[in-house]
Amino acid sequence: MKFEIFVTLKKEVLDPQGKAIENALKNIGFRNIETVRQGKYFSITIDEEDINKAKHIVDSACKKLLSNETIEEYKFKLVK
Amino acid sequence: MKVNIIVFPGSNCDRDIKVALERFQIKCKMIWHGETILPKSDLVVLPGGFSYGDYLRCGSMASKSIIMKEVIKHASYGGLVLGVCNGFQILTESGLLPGSLLRNHNLKFICKHVNLIVKNNKTQFTNCYAKLDKITIPIAHNEGNYYADKNTLRVLEDNDQIVFQYCDENYIINNQGNPNGSSLNIAGVINKNKNVLGMMPHPERSVENFLNKDDGINFFESLLK
Numbered sequence: 001m002k003f004e005i006f007v008t009l010k011k012e013v014l015d016p017q018g019k020a021i022e023n024a025l026k027n028i029g030f031r032n033i034e035t036v037r038q039g040k041y042f043s044i045t046i047d048e049e050d051i052n053k054a055k056h057i058v059d060s061a062c063k064k065l066l067s068n069e070t071i072e073e074y075k076f077k078l079v080k
Numbered sequence: 081m082k083v084n085i086i087v088f089p090g091s092n093c094d095r096d097i098k099v100a101l102e103r104f105q106i107k108c109k110m111i112w113h114g115e116t117i118l119p120k121s122d123l124v125v126l127p128g129g130f131s132y133g134d135y136l137r138c139g140s141m142a143s144k145s146i147i148m149k150e151v152i153k154h155a156s157y158g159g160l161v162l163g164v165c166n167g168f169q170i171l172t173e174s175g176l177l178p179g180s181l182l183r184n185h186n187l188k189f190i191c192k193h194v195n196l197i198v199k200n201n202k203t204q205f206t207n208c209y210a211k212l213d214k215i216t217i218p219i220a221h222n223e224g225n226y227y228a229d230k231n232t233l234r235v236l237e238d239n240d241q242i243v244f245q246y247c248d249e250n251y252i253i254n255n256q257g258n259p260n261g262s263s264l265n266i267a268g269v270i271n272k273n274k275n276v277l278g279m280m281p282h283p284e285r286s287v288e289n290f291l292n293k294d295d296g297i298n299f300f301e302s303l304l305k
Contacts, residue, residue, distance in 0.1 A: 013227060014261075016187050040136075065144060068137055068173065070180040071227055 001046050001054045005076040007067045008039035042066060051078065081106050081304060082121040086151065088113045088142045093128035093164065093284065100284035101125075104300045111147060118150035123160040123303065126151070126167030128220075128282060138181060138223045139169030148174055160204055160303075161276040165221055168268070168278030177271055177278045178236070179228030184221070185261025191220040193293060194259055195251060196267055196281060200243045203270055205277045207305050208298040214251040215295035217281040219259065219267075224280040226262040226269070233263055244268035244279055 009015045015037050022036035044061070048054040058076050067074040083101055087094045087110050098108045109119055113131075118124070132141035142148070148170075155161045155176055163171040171177040184190055198206055198213040209215070228236065236242050244267040248257030258265045260280075268279030286296030 012229075013182070014185070016183055016185055016261075020187055065136070065140065068140065068180055070172070070178075070229075071182065 001048060001051070002079045003044045003046065003054070003058050003076050004079050005042040005044060005058065005062060005066060005074060006039055007042070007062070007072050007074045008037055009071055010073050013071050040066075054078075081123065082119075083108045083123045083125060084111045084118060084121040085109070085125045085127060086111050086113060086145075086147055087127070088129065088131035088145060088170075090131045090133055091127050091129035091166070093166075093282065096282075097125055097127050097164065097284040100287045100296070100300060103287055104304060106300070106303070113142065113145040113147050115147050116150070118147060118154060121154075121159070123162060124151050124154055126161070126163040126170045128165030128167060131166055131170065134223075137169075137173065139166060139171075139173040142166075142170045143173035152176065155271075155276050158273065158275055162205065163276075163278040164282055164284065165219075165224075165280055168280055169223065171276060171278040176276050177269055178232050179226055179263075179266075179269065181223045181280070182225040182227050182261075183223050184225050184259070189220075189222040190224070190259050191218070192259070193218050194267070194281060195247050195249060195257060196244045197247050197251060197253060198243070199245050200240050200270070202240070203243060203274050203277065204302065204305075205270075205299060206243060206302050208302040213298075214247075215298075216293050217283055217286045217295055218293075219281050221260070221280055224260045224262065226266040226280075228263060236266075236269055237264070239272055241270050241272065242266055242268075243270050243277060244281065
């Protein structure tokens with residue numbers, strides 16, 4: 001099974017890199033851009049047939065390593 | 081006093097802290113991160129550097145190293161643990177200290193001497209400093225912007241867990257003296273039990289006069305007191 005995982009900074013945590021990217025986009029003419037938040041993307045394949053078990057593994061991996069719950073939040077989806 | 085210095089792939093201040101500790105006749109052992117046994121010691125040091133090339137998040141990979149289980153055990157028994165710079169990031173990632181270290185607010189790597197106030201001089205790491213002592217120690221980091229939520233910051237203040245704070249040249253704690261955007265100008269925090277300290281400034285780079293300043297001397301003398 002294959003999952004896509006997205007990790008981003010929590011809304012209340014300032015994202016200076018996102019802000020710098022936002023400004024750069026505006027500088028090259030993307031006037032309508034309002035905000036940019038940057039994050040991380042992971043693609044993970046798991047050798048597990050049971051969807052619930054696989055989801056539990058991904059969730060646990062997000063909690064234990066892929067994200068830091070002090071500053072980040074995550075979401076994931078099954079892709080195949 | 082016996083000290084174990086943990087060496088991760090990418091640590092680069094491990095030799096510096098050893099030289100500084102040995103200047104005070106403190107015996108040091110270098111321990112590779114893949115070791116399963118941590119020899120008995122009074123203090124474990126997680127040195128500065130770029131463990132695992134700062135992959136994923138600074139300190140995150142190192143915090144899952146095999147030896148870290150033993151370091152956490154050592155801390156739970158009341159043993160002293162010091163994390164400097166990347167070591168501080170490893171301590172927050174491992175859960176031994178609250179909060180997290182974000183990218184500097186100006187997105188720049190900052191390498192310079194900074195002014196600090198010793199907020200808590202009643203720890204095993206700072207007892208040779210005066211209360212609210214004014215000191216100057218170098219920093220060198222890209223992710224030193226300490227972040228914790230409001231409740232955690234309140235707990236840190238209430239329990240006297242803030243050990244060092246950045247300040248301006250007149251030793252006033254304000255935005256001007258805050259190099260990286262840290263919450264409450266925090267440069268170093270200690271755990272509730274006061275045996276695990278994390279700090280971004282490098283005291284090991286401040287023990288010889290020819291290195292411009294030697295305000296780190298009292299830090300190492302505190303360990304021996």
